[in-house]
Amino acid sequence: MCRTYNTIGSLTTLKSSLEKNNIYDFKSVKEVIAFQKSYSTSRQKLISIHENLIENEKNSLNVNLPILKIEVETQRHQAAQQLTQEIDLLKEQFNIIQNKISTNYFQKITSNLMSWNYKRKIKQKESVFEIEIEMSLAKILEDYQFKSDRLQFISSNFNDAVNESVRNHLSELERKKSVIDGLNNYIYGALGEQKVVKKLECLTDDYFLINDFSVTFSPAIYNRKENDYIKSVQIDHILVAPSGIFLIETKNWSEKSIQNLSLRSPVEQIKRANFVLYYILNSEKSNYRLRLDKHHWGDKKTPIKNLIVLTKTKPIEEFQYVKILTIDELINYINYFKPIFSSDETKKIAEMIIQLNS
DSSP states (O other): OOEEESOOHHHHHHHHHHHHTTOOOOSSHHHHHHHHHTHHHHHHHHHHHHHHHHHHHHHHHHHHHHHHHHHHHHHHHHHHHHHHHHHHHHHHHHHHHHHOOOOSHHHHHHHHHHHHHHHHHHHHHHHTHHHHHHHHTHHHHHHHHHHHHHHHHHHHOHHHHHHHHHHHHHHHHHHHHHHHHTTHHHHHHHHHHHHHHHHHTTSOTTOEEEEEEEEEEEEEEEETTTTEEEEEEEEEEEEEETTEEEEEEEEOOOHHHHHOTTSOOHHHHHHHHHHHHHHHHTSHHHHHHHOOOOBTTBOOOOOEEEEEEESSOOOSOOBTTBEEEEGGGHHHHHHHSOOOSOHHHHHHHHHHHHHHHO
16 A cells, blocks of 8 residues: 555645634544535524424423422412411510519519510511512522513414524534635545545555645745746645656646636646756755665656646646646556666655655
């Protein structure tokens, strides 16, 4: 199996963009696409779930409210009974003092004061009797009133109750859909790149696949022929093979996208990457580090072939220095070229490119 390095670039960008928007639900591109396709179904499913929740709440309130009403009356009776007992106890103590005969002047004054105090307490207790009962029931009455109002609202406005219940969930679903729709280029780019990787991974372990190759330069590398100062390059895949290096740019484009003049030309992109890689790998410094086996004619060069793989459709035109292939043509094209490097040389070249990428 081909030795593979790095996650594909579109997938890395996709995951990063989702995480920036606090979306962690998806483990693969297929799951993201499945979410897009099933959005309407998921939306309706959410509404159905909350319809059931509201219906269950209504049924539960119908059962619990009569029970709660009985509990209110029970607590009311208990509170009244307790207050009555407190008043009766005060009256009993008042009567004891009233019936007590005192001959001493100071005892009479004390008894009168105590009788007056008990009468005051009894009167106060009786005047706030109902208020104290209501205060002791305040919490349970509030609960009863809330549930009663809730039942009335659900019974009269069932759809409004459902919409209120599901609102935040639908809002989050719509937010995810909006974010994901804005990442369609990365989604379908990642899907195309995954297809290419899957094809290439079928090659033997003499091949090295480096995904999402990206490197920057300071100072820039100057391409005299194109009068271009190159500060950075990025390419979807680099396949280091016994037959040389294949630069592969993957496009999951429709025929309409191919005709779109506003989309950047992948031909120019891959030609720039080719120039940079050839410049680096065939420099004297690289030749010294690679130490490829000598040929009696001279030093070996590292051939680099440019491939654009289109996973849907490809143009009928041919382009200089770049081969346009469908995904089904990819492996046969690679296998067409005869090996020029040993396993050790192929590995050395791959390791140097991996170091450049890091």
